[in-house]
Amino acid sequence: MQTVDKAVELLGYFSERQPEFGLSELARTVGFDKASTRRLLLALIKHDYIEQNPTTKAYRLGIGVLRLARVRETSTPTEAIVNPLLQKLVAITGESAHFSLLSGGRISSVGIVESSKSNRISFVQGEEGAIHATSSGIVCLAFSSDESINEVLKDGLEAFTEHTITDARQFRKMLQAVRNEGYHINHELYEKDVCSIAAPVFNQAMRPIGALAVAAPTSRFGSGAKKQILTAVYEAAAAASRAFGAEIDGSKL
Amino acid sequence: MQTVDKAVELLGYFSERQPEFGLSELARTVGFDKASTRRLLLALIKHDYIEQNPTTKAYRLGIGVLRLARVRETSTPTEAIVNPLLQKLVAITGESAHFSLLSGGRISSVGIVESSKSNRISFVQGEEGAIHATSSGIVCLAFSSDESINEVLKDGLEAFTEHTITDARQFRKMLQAVRNEGYHINHELYEKDVCSIAAPVFNQAMRPIGALAVAAPTSRFGSGAKKQILTAVYEAAAAASRAFGAEIDGSKL
DNA sequence: AACTAATGGTGATAATAGTGAACCGATATG
DNA sequence: CATATCGGTTCACTATTATCACCATTAGTT
Numbered sequence: 001m002q003t004v005d006k007a008v009e010l011l012g013y014f015s016e017r018q019p020e021f022g023l024s025e026l027a028r029t030v031g032f033d034k035a036s037t038r039r040l041l042l043a044l045i046k047h048d049y050i051e052q053n054p055t056t057k058a059y060r061l062g063i064g065v066l067r068l069a070r071v072r073e074t075s076t077p078t079e080a081i082v083n084p085l086l087q088k089l090v091a092i093t094g095e096s097a098h099f100s101l102l103s104g105g106r107i108s109s110v111g112i113v114e115s116s117k118s119n120r121i122s123f124v125q126g127e128e129g130a131i132h133a134t135s136s137g138i139v140c141l142a143f144s145s146d147e148s149i150n151e152v153l154k155d156g157l158e159a160f161t162e163h164t165i166t167d168a169r170q171f172r173k174m175l176q177a178v179r180n181e182g183y184h185i186n187h188e189l190y191e192k193d194v195c196s197i198a199a200p201v202f203n204q205a206m207r208p209i210g211a212l213a214v215a216a217p218t219s220r221f222g223s224g225a226k227k228q229i230l231t232a233v234y235e236a237a238a239a240a241s242r243a244f245g246a247e248i249d250g251s252k253l
Numbered sequence: 254m255q256t257v258d259k260a261v262e263l264l265g266y267f268s269e270r271q272p273e274f275g276l277s278e279l280a281r282t283v284g285f286d287k288a289s290t291r292r293l294l295l296a297l298i299k300h301d302y303i304e305q306n307p308t309t310k311a312y313r314l315g316i317g318v319l320r321l322a323r324v325r326e327t328s329t330p331t332e333a334i335v336n337p338l339l340q341k342l343v344a345i346t347g348e349s350a351h352f353s354l355l356s357g358g359r360i361s362s363v364g365i366v367e368s369s370k371s372n373r374i375s376f377v378q379g380e381e382g383a384i385h386a387t388s389s390g391i392v393c394l395a396f397s398s399d400e401s402i403n404e405v406l407k408d409g410l411e412a413f414t415e416h417t418i419t420d421a422r423q424f425r426k427m428l429q430a431v432r433n434e435g436y437h438i439n440h441e442l443y444e445k446d447v448c449s450i451a452a453p454v455f456n457q458a459m460r461p462i463g464a465l466a467v468a469a470p471t472s473r474f475g476s477g478a479k480k481q482i483l484t485a486v487y488e489a490a491a492a493a494s495r496a497f498g499a500e501i502d503g504s505k506l
Numbered sequence: 507a508a509c510t511a512a513t514g515g516t517g518a519t520a521a522t523a524g525t526g527a528a529c530c531g532a533t534a535t536g
Numbered sequence: 537c538a539t540a541t542c543g544g545t546t547c548a549c550t551a552t553t554a555t556c557a558c559c560a561t562t563a564g565t566t
Contacts, residue, residue, distance in 0.1 A: 001296035002552070003524065004260040008300040011321060019328030023543055033526050038544065043254035047261040048356045049321075053498075054458045057543060061325040063462050064356045068264060068302075069322030070363050072314040075272030103301045103317045110323050205307045209316050245306075255523070256553070276514055286555060291515065310514060 006032060007040045011049065011061070012104035015128050020058040079111060081243040085212065085236040086113040092232045093225070095216040096121045099201070099240075100129070100136035102144070102210050105151055107137040110210075121194055121215040132157050132171065133164050135186035135198035136211035142178035143200050143208040149175065163188045183234055185226065188218060195221040197229050199237035204245030212237045259285060260293045264302065264314070265357040268381055273311040332364060334496040338465065338489040339366040345485045346478070348469040349374045352454070352493075353382070353389035355397070355463050358404055360390040363463075374447055374468040385410050385424065386417050388439035388451035389464035395431035396453050396461040402428065416441045436487055438479065441471060448474040450482050452490035457498030465490045 013021070013030055021029070027037040041059055044050040048064030073079060082099045089097035090113045099111035108128045114120055131137030132152055141149055149172070157166040165171050178184045183199040198213035214229050238248045266274070266283055274282070280290040294312055297303040301317030326332060335352045342350035343366045352364035361381045367373055384390030385405055394402055402425070410419040418424050431437045436452045451466035467482045491501045 001256060001260070001292045003254060003256040004293060004296040005299065007254070007257040007260065008297065008302060012300065014321070014324055016324055016327050019324060024541080034543085035526060035545075036524075039254045039524080040257060043257040044261065046258070047265065048462075049261065051456065051458065060328065061321055063325075063331065063354055063456075065318060065321035065325050066331060066363055067354050067356045067359075067361055068267070068314055068318035070361070071267055071269055071272060072316075072318050074269050075313065078316065078319060101316055101320050103320045106320075108320055108323070110319055203304065203316075205305065209301075277512080287514085288516070288556085289554060292553080 003040075006036070007044060009104070010037070010040050011044070012106065014061050015106070016108065017128060020053070020056075020060045022058055026059060081240060082111045082212075083113070085240055086111055089113070089212070089214055089232055089236050090115055093214050093216075093229045095214050095220070095229065096123065097212065097214045097233075097236075098123050098136075099212055100134075100140075100198075100210050102131075102137075102140040102208060105131070105148065107131050107134060107140060107211075109136075115216075119217055121196075121217065123215075130158060130160060130190060133160050133186075133190040134213075135184045135189075135196040135215075136213045138174070138184045138186070139178055139198045139200040139211045140208045142175040142184070143202070160190050161188050161192050165189065183230060183237075185230070187221075193218045197226070197233050199234045200241075201237050201244065202241040202246035202248070206246055209244065212240060256293075259283075259289070260297060262357070263290070263293050263297070265359065267314050268359070269361070270381060273306070273309075273313045275311055279312060334493060335364045335465075336366070338493055339364055342366070342465070342467055342485055342489050343368055346467050346469075346482045348467050348473070348482065349376065350465065350467045350486075350489075351376050351389075352465055353387075353393075353451075353463050355384075355390075355393040355461060358384070358401065360384050360387060360393060360464075362389075368469075372470055374449075374470065376468075383411060383413065383443060386413050386439075386443040387466075388437045388442075388449040388468075389466045391427070391437045391439070392431055392451045392453040392464045393461045395428040395437070396455070413443050414441050414445050418442065436483060436490075438483070440474075446471045450479070450486050452487045453494075454490050454497065455494040455499035455501070459499055462497065465493060 010030055023038060024034060027034040030037065041050055045052060048062040050059055051062040052059050086097045086099060094115055094117060096115045097113050098109045100107050100109045106128055109123050112123045114122060129137055131141055141152060153168050157171060159166050165174060183197060186196045188194060194215055195218050196213050196215035198211045200208040201210050201212060203209045212233055214233050241248045263283055276291060277287060280287040283290065294303055298305065301315040303312055304315040305312050339350045339352060347368055347370060349367045351362045353360050353362045359381055362376050365376045367375060382390055384394055394405060406421050410424060412419050418427060436450060439449045441447060447468055448471050449466050449468035451464040453461040454463050454465060456462045465486055467486050494501045
């Protein structure tokens with residue numbers, strides 16, 4: 001089923017940042033041969049999971065994916081579970097909250113509720129973040145398999161700010177801490193003046209499917225606010241996990 | 254890439270009506286060997302497009318599909334295009350309107366705006382309809398390839414009401430009429446006392462990706478209402494097609 | 507309790523599939 | 537007008553996948 005792996009890996013490369021690819025471009029980024037890439041694309045096009053712009057020849061995700069999402073959402077609602085939790089997080093903390101999915105070694109936010117404050121952290125729907133520098137990515141990774149962790153490490157840890165952890169040993173140590181504590185507090189690892197707290201959301205199989213997080217400007221991230229956010233995020237994530245069928249023991253806090 | 258075809262075909266069997274499958278059950282319905290089915294599922298699970306309920310062992314669509322839909326929706330909005338048109342249709346006609354997707358030989362509604370009248374036609378999000386008996390299915394099929402048409406015909410045309418067209422020749426004739434006129438008026442072909450009018454929505458490649466439709470009880474489906482609905486649906490569908498990049502000539506009406 | 511018929515899942519060989527370098531025509535870019 | 541890209545295709549070479557028989561387990565029946 002390695003062919004399926006490849007097809008599915010292909011789909012994973014389409015993102016908010018790059019929703020369209022030329023054939024050669026896609027083959028290059030994915031690392032497959034042009035001929036193979038084309039064949040995979042044709043197979044996906046046949047089923048409407050990819051479509052091609054007839055004028056630019058560029059490939060992008062097709063309408064088929066909408067049907068899948070609808071079916072999934074109708075049978076096992078995710079937005080319906082997550083959105084109220086996000087609303088509540090914003091109400092309690094006054095800061096922007098978001099839900100990110102871990103899928104195919106990528107982390108991308110799929111639910112966002114923004115703070116009403118004028119100086120707030122804004123996210124873009126579907127935007128991907130560096131898995132090793134965002135609190136959402138870090139908590140997911142901490143509870144993922146060793147392979148997933150090695151996968152991230154092998155490409156090196158890109159520095160986004162002066163605080164980004166780029167040393168593999170130090171990074172593993174941090175993951176261990178996250179595993180023990182069940183959350184992560186991010187102090188400007190990804191972006192200057194942005195702090196965030198995230199806790200993992202598990203599914204029925206106790207795999208981390210994503211994370212709930214609240215982000216705030218550093219200026220509003222005092223120890224009092226931090227505690228409040230931490231408690232709120234942790235409880236929301238536990239509630240989400242329970243809603244997804246995971247069996248979460250009492251608070252670790 | 255026949256393996257990819259199979260994997261993708263598998264995904265197509267998950268629906269609103271049946272969102273979960275046991276292994277044997279799925280292998281039977283799809284027509285693959287149990288071992289093959291399992292391997293395909295494993296490949297899809299690896300990438301989060303399928304997940305398994307650890308207690309019941311049942312397979313269902315995974316969270317991965319949500320990411321794809323988000324990416325697609327952010328880069329090439331569909332809901333954002335279709336919803337206002339549906340709202341407008343309801344405002345003009347006073348009846349329920351919906352947008353259905355044609356994907357993998359199935360027709361399923363992905364956008365619904367209901368009439369405010371108490372006696373209205375209600376749809377379920379993601380529900381599939383018979384492609385040969387719903388106006389949405391018929392208009393899509395009319396502009397689809399011969400293979401698609403033959404695919405539908407080869408399984409026979411199930412009768413849902415006394416008006417359902419079950420004769421293949423008669424059905425082809427109807428499709429030809431739809432091709433000429435650009436719409437279809439459905440008089441209780443699918444459900445007693447329910448009439449509807451649908452027009453196809455095309456994408457940039459001029460393939461029918463779905464249909465916009467308005468449905469009403471037969472009692473409110475007089476010739477005056479019919480004309481009004483037809484015009485509104487036809488124009489809305491043309492607008493949608495244009496928004497998707499299709500080049501639609503002036504009104505055929 | 508023994509029997510039957512499902513279920514989910516697996517492993518080894520027979521049968522079939524996918525891969526990729528080279529190539530084509532077309533369109534830019536210098 | 538030479539070079540380099542693009543999207544797309546071909547065919548000799550090579551890998552993968554299908555199938556069937558089988559196992560362990562569960563549920564219902566006699």
